Amino acid sequence: MNRLPCAGVWAFAALFFIAGFELRASAQTLPAHQPVLDLHSMDPGVDPCADFYAYSCGGWIKNNPIPPDQSRWDVYSKMEDANKILLRQILEQASQAKAPDGSVTQKIGDYYAACMNESATDAAGVTPLEPSLHSIEQMQSKDDIAPVIAAMVFDSALFDYNSDQDFKDSSQEIAEVDQSGLGLPDRDYYFNSDAKSAELRNQYIAHVQKMFELLGDKSEAASAEAQTVMRIETALAKGSQTLVERRDPNNVYHKMTIEQLQALSPSFAWKMYFAKAGTPDVQSLNVVNPEFFKAMDAEIKAEDLPAWKTYLRWHLVKANTNYLPSSFVNESFDFYGRKLQGAQQLEPRWKRCVEQVDDNLGEALGQAYAEHAFSPAAKQSAVQMVHQIEDAMQRDIESLSWMSDVTKKQALIKLYAVANKIGYPDKWRDYSALTIERDDGLGNVFRSRDFEFRRQLNKIGKPVDRGEWTMTPPTVNAYYNGQMNDINFPAGILQPPAFDPTSDAAPNYGDTGSTIGHELTHGFDDEGRQFDGQGNLREWWTPADEKQFKERTACVVNQYSQYTAVDNLKVNGELTLGENVADIGGVILAYVAWQQDVKGKNLQPMEGLTPEQRFFVGYAQSWCANMRDESKRMRVTIDPHAPEKYRANGVVSDMPEFQQAFHCKVDAPMVRKNACRVW
Numbered sequence: 001m002n003r004l005p006c007a008g009v010w011a012f013a014a015l016f017f018i019a020g021f022e023l024r025a026s027a028q029t030l031p032a033h034q035p036v037l038d039l040h041s042m043d044p045g046v047d048p049c050a051d052f053y054a055y056s057c058g059g060w061i062k063n064n065p066i067p068p069d070q071s072r073w074d075v076y077s078k079m080e081d082a083n084k085i086l087l088r089q090i091l092e093q094a095s096q097a098k099a100p101d102g103s104v105t106q107k108i109g110d111y112y113a114a115c116m117n118e119s120a121t122d123a124a125g126v127t128p129l130e131p132s133l134h135s136i137e138q139m140q141s142k143d144d145i146a147p148v149i150a151a152m153v154f155d156s157a158l159f160d161y162n163s164d165q166d167f168k169d170s171s172q173e174i175a176e177v178d179q180s181g182l183g184l185p186d187r188d189y190y191f192n193s194d195a196k197s198a199e200l201r202n203q204y205i206a207h208v209q210k211m212f213e214l215l216g217d218k219s220e221a222a223s224a225e226a227q228t229v230m231r232i233e234t235a236l237a238k239g240s241q242t243l244v245e246r247r248d249p250n251n252v253y254h255k256m257t258i259e260q261l262q263a264l265s266p267s268f269a270w271k272m273y274f275a276k277a278g279t280p281d282v283q284s285l286n287v288v289n290p291e292f293f294k295a296m297d298a299e300i301k302a303e304d305l306p307a308w309k310t311y312l313r314w315h316l317v318k319a320n321t322n323y324l325p326s327s328f329v330n331e332s333f334d335f336y337g338r339k340l341q342g343a344q345q346l347e348p349r350w351k352r353c354v355e356q357v358d359d360n361l362g363e364a365l366g367q368a369y370a371e372h373a374f375s376p377a378a379k380q381s382a383v384q385m386v387h388q389i390e391d392a393m394q395r396d397i398e399s400l401s402w403m404s405d406v407t408k409k410q411a412l413i414k415l416y417a418v419a420n421k422i423g424y425p426d427k428w429r430d431y432s433a434l435t436i437e438r439d440d441g442l443g444n445v446f447r448s449r450d451f452e453f454r455r456q457l458n459k460i461g462k463p464v465d466r467g468e469w470t471m472t473p474p475t476v477n478a479y480y481n482g483q484m485n486d487i488n489f490p491a492g493i494l495q496p497p498a499f500d501p502t503s504d505a506a507p508n509y510g511d512t513g514s515t516i517g518h519e520l521t522h523g524f525d526d527e528g529r530q531f532d533g534q535g536n537l538r539e540w541w542t543p544a545d546e547k548q549f550k551e552r553t554a555c556v557v558n559q560y561s562q563y564t565a566v567d568n569l570k571v572n573g574e575l576t577l578g579e580n581v582a583d584i585g586g587v588i589l590a591y592v593a594w595q596q597d598v599k600g601k602n603l604q605p606m607e608g609l610t611p612e613q614r615f616f617v618g619y620a621q622s623w624c625a626n627m628r629d630e631s632k633r634m635r636v637t638i639d640p641h642a643p644e645k646y647r648a649n650g651v652v653s654d655m656p657e658f659q660q661a662f663h664c665k666v667d668a669p670m671v672r673k674n675a676c677r678v679w
C-alpha cells in the first residue's frame, strides 16, 4: 500500500533507529479503536469538490500534531504506535514468564529484556567494534579490502551481497550483488544542486567528523577523514543507478559468471570475498548494476590504503550505532533523525527495543501478536474482501477497451496465479538455531544478524520458498512482490481504523478495499506488468498493447508531475508512477467490488453522507497525515509514493464516480478534464 511499501525504500528508516532512554515500567493502555470513517477528522467547511483531502482530513490534521519523536504522523503511524503498545505488553509478559529455554517466548522475552538494559550498552563502550576496527587497522594492502568487507557483510560497506529470485527463472534463488556503500539516503543527495541539499551535504560531513571524534580521533584528523569519506561515497554515487532507472527490471538484471564480474572489477578479490562470506560455491550471480562495480574498481585504484581504512571505519561505526553508547546514538539521531527528517527527539528506548525484536525475531513475536490481534473471523473477512477485489479485477480486464484479447488472456492467467497472503505465514520461521541470552544484549544483536544473513545466503542455488513473507505480522503496511506474484497483507494493517469488518461496508471498502486493489494493481503497473504469472521477467504483451499502456501511464506521469511536494519541489512523476497507477487502479477496483457486494441492498445515508460519499471519505481518510518539511524533502527524493494529499486528490479527480457522488461541477478543481485511467 504502501505508504511505505513496496519494500526497499524505507529500509532506510533503520538508519536512524537509535537509542535513548526510558526505563519506567509500562503503564500505557491501548487507545480506543477509531471508526473507519470519522466525522471529527473531517472539515465540513471545505468544499469537497475544491479540495477533497482538506474536506476529509482537515479535522484530523488540526487535532493530530506530530509528536516530538516523529518526523511524520499519520493514520498508519497511529496504528503502529498502538501496535507497539500491545507488543510491549506481550514482550514484558514474555520477559517475566520464565518460559522454557529455547522456546519462542523465552527468545522474545529475553531479547527485549537485554535490549532494555541500557547501562550494559553504555558500559561496553566501543568494545564490541574492536575486533573489526583491529582488522581494518591491520590491512596491509588494498587486496585486503575484500576479506575485510566480507567480515563486515552486514554493514553494506561498498556494496550489498544477498540472495534473490532469478528474474528469468523465478523458481530458483541465486546470489546477487548490488550498489550500496553510501551514508546519505540515495545517490541523488550527492549531486542535487539546490541550497537545502548543499547544506545537508555539509551537515553530513560535519556528522561524519563528529563520529570519528567519538571514536577517539583528533578534530583535525577527523575533519580530513570526513572529507575522504565524502569523496569516496561521491565516486560510488556517480556509478549508482537512480531510483527511476531501477524501476525498470531490465535495468537491474545482469546475470554473469564470477569471471565476468572479476573482469568488471579486477581490483577486488571476488573469489576470496565469497569464500570469506561463507559461499565459496557461487559460480554465477545477478550483478544488479555492472556500471557500479566498474566505478567501484576505479575508486579502489584511485584512493590509497589509508583512505580505504577511513571509509571502512566510518561504515563500521555507522552500521552499528544503535548498539553503541548514547553519545554515538545521540549524534547519529542529530543528523539522521533531526537534520534529515525533522524529528525533535529520540524515540523512547522501549519503542526502539520493540522494533529490534520485530526486526530480528519478527515471526516469533508475530505469533504472539497474531494470537492477540487477528482473530480467525477477521482473517476470514479479509480473505473474502481480497476475493471480491480479484473478481473486480477480472471484470475490469475483460472490459478494457484498449487491450487486445491476446494480452487480456495473458493478463487473466497472471491474475489467477496471484497468491494471497493474509495476516501471517502458514508456516512460522524456525529460530531454533538462534541463541538468545538475557544477559548478552549485544551478542543477541550479532547472533541475530548472522542468523538472518546465513538464512538468506543458504537459499542460494535452492528452489524458492513461495510461502515466505518479507514483512512481519505486526507491520502496518502491505506489499506486492512481482517475482513471487503475491499480495501480502500483514495482520498489522488489517486493524481499525483501516479495516473493521463491523463497520458499514462503504468506508471499509474505500480504505482496505483500496489497499488490496492497490497491491493487486502493482502486478500490472509499469514495473509489475513485465513479470508473468510465475514471476518471470518476460514480455507477454503485444507491442500494440504495450504502446497503449504507455500512453495511459504517460497521462499519470504528467498528472502527478504537476503537484508540488514542498518548497518549489515537484513530485517526481516517473519515480511515483507505479504507486500512482496502483492508487488509481486500487480505488476503482474497490469501488466496483463494493458495488457488487451491496447490489440489491437498500443503502441509506449515514451521519449525513450517502453510501458513495462514505466510500470516498473512507478512502481519503486513510491518508490523513502531518509531516515535517525535512521529511517531505526526503520523501520527494526517495519515496516512490506521492504525498498523501495527492494520493487522495489525484485519484478522486480521475474518477467520474467521485464527481457524481459529490455533485461536482465540470470545472471544479477535483474534476480533471483529461482524466487518467490505466486499469
Ligand SMILES: [Zn+2]
Binding pocket: 001, 002, 005, 006, 518, 519, 522, 579, 582
Ligand atoms: Zn504500492
